[in-house]
Amino acid sequence: MTRWSTIAQKDIRGLVGSRTGKTGIGLVVLVFLFSGYLVPTTTSNPTMTDYDSFARGIVLFLVPLFGLLLGYRAVVGERATGRLTLTLSFPHSRADIVIGKFVGRGLTLSTALSVGILGGAVLIEYPFGSVTVETLLSYLFATVLFGLAFLAIGIALSALTTSLRQATVLTFGVFFLFVVAWPQLTGFLLQGLEYLNLANNTLPDWAVFVHGAEPSMLYQRVLDSYVSPNKLTSGAALGSVGPWYLQGGPAVLLLAGWIITPTVTGYLQFRRTDI
Amino acid sequence: MPPAIEIHDATKRYGSFTAVDRVNLEVEQGEVFGFLGHNGAGKSTMINMLLDHVRPTTGNLKVFGADCQKNSVRARKRMGVLPDGYGVYSGLTGRQHIQFAMESKDVDGDPLAFLDRVGITEAADRAAEEYSKGMTQRMVFAMALVGEPDLLVLDEPTSGLDPAGARSMRETIREENERGATVFFSSHILEQIEAVADRVGIMHQGKLTAVDTIGGLREMASSETKLLISTNNLCDSVVNAVETVDGVENVVHTDDGQLAVTCTKQVKIDVLLTLDKHNVTVLDLTTEEPSLEDLFVEYTWRSE
Numbered sequence: 001m002t003r004w005s006t007i008a009q010k011d012i013r014g015l016v017g018s019r020t021g022k023t024g025i026g027l028v029v030l031v032f033l034f035s036g037y038l039v040p041t042t043t044s045n046p047t048m049t050d051y052d053s054f055a056r057g058i059v060l061f062l063v064p065l066f067g068l069l070l071g072y073r074a075v076v077g078e079r080a081t082g083r084l085t086l087t088l089s090f091p092h093s094r095a096d097i098v099i100g101k102f103v104g105r106g107l108t109l110s111t112a113l114s115v116g117i118l119g120g121a122v123l124i125e126y127p128f129g130s131v132t133v134e135t136l137l138s139y140l141f142a143t144v145l146f147g148l149a150f151l152a153i154g155i156a157l158s159a160l161t162t163s164l165r166q167a168t169v170l171t172f173g174v175f176f177l178f179v180v181a182w183p184q185l186t187g188f189l190l191q192g193l194e195y196l197n198l199a200n201n202t203l204p205d206w207a208v209f210v211h212g213a214e215p216s217m218l219y220q221r222v223l224d225s226y227v228s229p230n231k232l233t234s235g236a237a238l239g240s241v242g243p244w245y246l247q248g249g250p251a252v253l254l255l256a257g258w259i260i261t262p263t264v265t266g267y268l269q270f271r272r273t274d275i
Numbered sequence: 276m277p278p279a280i281e282i283h284d285a286t287k288r289y290g291s292f293t294a295v296d297r298v299n300l301e302v303e304q305g306e307v308f309g310f311l312g313h314n315g316a317g318k319s320t321m322i323n324m325l326l327d328h329v330r331p332t333t334g335n336l337k338v339f340g341a342d343c344q345k346n347s348v349r350a351r352k353r354m355g356v357l358p359d360g361y362g363v364y365s366g367l368t369g370r371q372h373i374q375f376a377m378e379s380k381d382v383d384g385d386p387l388a389f390l391d392r393v394g395i396t397e398a399a400d401r402a403a404e405e406y407s408k409g410m411t412q413r414m415v416f417a418m419a420l421v422g423e424p425d426l427l428v429l430d431e432p433t434s435g436l437d438p439a440g441a442r443s444m445r446e447t448i449r450e451e452n453e454r455g456a457t458v459f460f461s462s463h464i465l466e467q468i469e470a471v472a473d474r475v476g477i478m479h480q481g482k483l484t485a486v487d488t489i490g491g492l493r494e495m496a497s498s499e500t501k502l503l504i505s506t507n508n509l510c511d512s513v514v515n516a517v518e519t520v521d522g523v524e525n526v527v528h529t530d531d532g533q534l535a536v537t538c539t540k541q542v543k544i545d546v547l548l549t550l551d552k553h554n555v556t557v558l559d560l561t562t563e564e565p566s567l568e569d570l571f572v573e574y575t576w577r578s579e
Contacts, residue, residue, distance in 0.1 A: 017366030082362030089356035090379035275328040
């Protein structure tokens with residue numbers, strides 16, 4: 001057994017063993033199940049597309065929160081309580097800690113989301129709906145990727161900071177910036193660019209790309225490409241008429257980048273510091 | 276056969292504060308080495324550098340030839356550690372803690388055997404967070420014993436233990452040493468160290484001020500003695516005469532007519548002969564021999 005899997009295993013045991021962990025996981029699963037229960041009551045012959053448009057608003061809020069909350073204490077919480085001292089008294093490297101934490105919590109998050117979404121899909125399918133395996137898997141994959149991106153950001157913050165208070169403040173800041181503020185910035189961005197004579201009435205493609213490189217915007221683009229292609233909700237970013245870099249495929253890669261970059265950055269800083 | 280621990284010129288600075296100051300130390304395999312010093316003397320910083328929790332500002336440390344910073348995991352593979360300021364994992368029982376230690380060190384077997392050794396078998400399936408301080412300390416000690424480590428590093432191992440618990444831990448340390456393990460442990464309590472250590476290092480204000488065997492320290496401590504002599508007819512010329520005796524360090528004529536003489540053990544009789552030569556009547560005589568404790572105090576206060 002590898003060293004990081006030992007850490008991951010212990011982490012999962014701890015998460016599932018604690019009451020707050022169980023409650024949080026249960027709540028997330030319930031939201032997805034409940035959405036699956038509600039959609040057929042308003043729509044006849046519901047599909048995953050209906051499920052997506054019904055749940056989109058709450059998922060955009062809930063999944064980042066779940067990911068950040070799972071991640072932001074992962075390392076710094078252990079440091080503050082001296083658990084890191086105990087763990088690093090055994091033959092584990094700092095990389096084992098970061099990877100183990102990411103894998104352990106990533107599995108927990110993926111499992112919770114999968115159970116919720118698969119359960120929700122069953123409720124959509126039965127008795128009158130129709131769920132295609134392809135859209136279901138696309139939705140599941142995109143949502144897990146989305147959750148993992150925020151988990152990685154949370155873990156990075158917990159590896160970069162040395163006190164729980166710092167980590168809490170930064171996590172709150174990231175949540176506010178990415179989830180609440182960022183998607184609303186389109187107007188400001190357009191005005192700014194018009195002032196600089198870089199735009200005229202609509203955002204140029206490159207600006208849409210930059211603005212859309214934030215995880216929740218990327219997630220929406222992925223869903224709009226593969227799950228709800230008939231619902232043009234994010235404007236110029238959509239459709240095969242747009243440039244290639246605004247399509248769903250590159251968005252998936254960028255979302256994956258949001259998993260790797262924070263984790264590596266967090267690790268590099270964590271490796272340098274004293275405990 | 277490389278030494279169990281090699282510390283070369285290790286220094287750790289935090290801003291302008293020097294926690295560990297140019298420490299050199301070698302601990303041979305099979306030794307029990309006691310690391311003595313007040314709280315804040317730099318003992319834990321030294322141990323944390325061995326574990327790579329703290330990186331030295333300069334110098335290097337090795338455990339069985341493996342560099343503690345560059346090859347930290349390899350160094351820690353051979354260690355069993357009871358660190359200072361640890362916390363236990365929430366949501367995990369005592370048994371699961373031992374399991375974690377066993378998985379970390381690739382050891383198979385029954386976790387209960389380890390809990391048995393420290394006498395907390397009956398608490399195996401309770402959450403470790405609910406343990407008392409002493410039980411927690413025993414559990415982490417049991418985690419340190421997993422995998423028959425070649426080097427046990429114990430930071431203040433008996434803290435939180437009652438006297439019986441401390442004694443049984445000392446017995447386990449001795450057993451581990453007989454098995455062949457090197458033991459490196461710190462304490463601010465002299466008796467703890469005296470009871471098990473072959474060699475002692477005294478740490479004070481970040482500096483390693485003395486390294487010797489217990490026997491050597493005791494010899495050093497007992498080589499000096501203090502004579503308290505009661506007389507009735509003392510004059511300054513006698514005091515001067517006593518001062519000139521070879522081996523006498525210090526003579527004080529107290530107000531109540533007593534003579535306090537600090538000298539080496541061998542010249543006690545010369546002091547008395549000198550008094551006799553000057554026709555001084557000795558009414559009473561007591562001797563005070565400084566203990567190891569006094570020596571420790573002397574080593575840790577004199578540089579202030």
